[in-house]
Amino acid sequence: MASHLLPRTPAHQVARFPYDKLGDAELVEAIRRTRDPAVLGVVWDRYAELVRSVLRGVLGADAAIEDLLQDVFVAVLRGIDTVRDGARLRGFLIGVTVRLAVLELRRRKIRRWVTLSPDGSVPDPPIPPRDVEGREALRSFYRILDQMATRRRLAFVLRHVHGLEMLEVAEALGVSESTAKREAARGKEQVTRLAMRDPAIQHYLEIRRGDHP
């Protein structure tokens, strides 16, 4: 299979094996060997959506997400030689995403960017504006997440928002599976406790359940 990846064969003699049909391990190998933009493009197409959704889930949707997405892929490219098992490219990407999200959270905490815009008001997440109740509930949700320890926040979001397996969560956080499990459970407990007291979240959930028209 690896021979298909070598760029030495002239394209007009033997058709190149389409990169988008390659498995992750072969993609990683191809990147290491060639750094062919076509291979990198396949990685982008395959994983940009996942990485973006993890960033949005952890940080909330905002204008910085697209820049962070770039940072993740560039970091993956730089660290591609450290990937021991190419078949676990997805986990590697999530791990890099999480590490960059942690850095971003730290940066935002320092600069008070998490919840405050320059004039002190809470910025609106870019979700459809007609969903007023949902937008308010999301703002409250991220306010609750902002009160949590970073590792717990990440464990909760990866497990309960993105539905990752506990092993994947542990790998992304660089902790044992039992620690990841404990943090996700405590995160859930904390979110639930605070959410039960939040009127915007309560209102949203009541509407969703049909208590309101």
Add this chain to the structure above:
Amino acid sequence: MKAVLDEDRVTAGLTELARRQATLPVDPDLHRAGRARFLAQALREPARQAPRWRAAWWAAPATAVAVAAWMLWPRALRYEVKGSELDGPYVSAPLSSPVDVTFSEGTSLHLDRDAKLRIEEVRSDGARVLIERGKMAVHVVHRARTAWVFVAGPFEVRVMGTRFDLNWDSTAQTVDLLLHEGSLEVMSPFGRSPIAMRAGQRFLGDLLHRSTTVVDAAERAPGSAELPPWLAAGQGGSVGSPETAETSADPATNPFAAANSADELAGEATGRTSGARSSRAMGARRASWQKLLASGQFAALVSDAESRGIASCLSGCSSIDLRSLADAARYIGQSELAEQCLYALRRRFARSDSSAAAAFLLGRTFEASGALGTAETWYDTYLAETPSGELAAEALAGKMRAAEKLRGRPAGAAIAREYLRRYPTGVHAGVARRLLAQ
């Protein structure tokens, strides 16, 4: 009845909401642009372990791709602000003078005094601009690919190329959009479909009353810039004199009455302690009901009115409270209560703007319930009382629909002709033309 939400439902509901937000589909253009940006960056990254000959092998195509990516990479618009300092993404006009914002492709925004906006995102094909307060005149230059979005509270205006005035009153939570040229779409929080507007039309949105209206700007009296009565009422604005004349119920027996008189005769010192107390109570209730209405807690509003006594409210509430109660009742399907409130508005505040609006709403209520004959009568009543009122176009359209269903196409066509004569570019002009063409 509300039930206590259990913990699992709370977590499930919240995580589902967060997941929905996290996985919102991305604009394909944004995806492609991100891809090109990444590839361009990747080519600038040194291939650390690649042998030198391999780097040379790739140098030419890599450079070509990099150059192509650089050339194809869409560049965000630039803008400059005249008359004010730029504070991050915020542009604030001082109290003393207006401010102009000009974008590199020619689009311009003119902020009135004391207006404030936030330029949230600038792309190559447009920008997303949030008006935080005040009025601005917008002129968007039309190009092959143009995507401008202006946000006023929960209302979103999507523009290709046009000229319009946008006014967002953040206190009263009302938006007023007057379209001078071109066309645009308004997304309202109260509907799933965008509202298409053409030149010469005016869009009025009221978050507190959960209402949107499109009227022909031409039908307004020259120089008449005030909002329609229901919007004015939402701002705690003026009410007609008949309304104040009708507040003579005994405060001792009607919990609404003294408050009503004290409130609506604002400025008139009653000199009575009970009146002042009631005024405060009235103010508190009005704020509370408007808050409930704004937050969609219609059942809670109706429940509050019931606990105070519906009959007392019908005889003692202010026109604003009656209208709030009528709206809340309509939204939760209590059409009988809604009708009672609207009838009370008609009876107690006769000859006022509120009364005329109640006639229109009665038309709407009966049309929705299928009582088309009664609906037509109420639309007629509104048109007779205020032939050039803010809701006249809507009332005529309602009458057209009812007449067609009741008496067939010729009856509807006659009104359609009248509608087109008066509102050739009205929102129901298409329906009227189709009716005439059949």
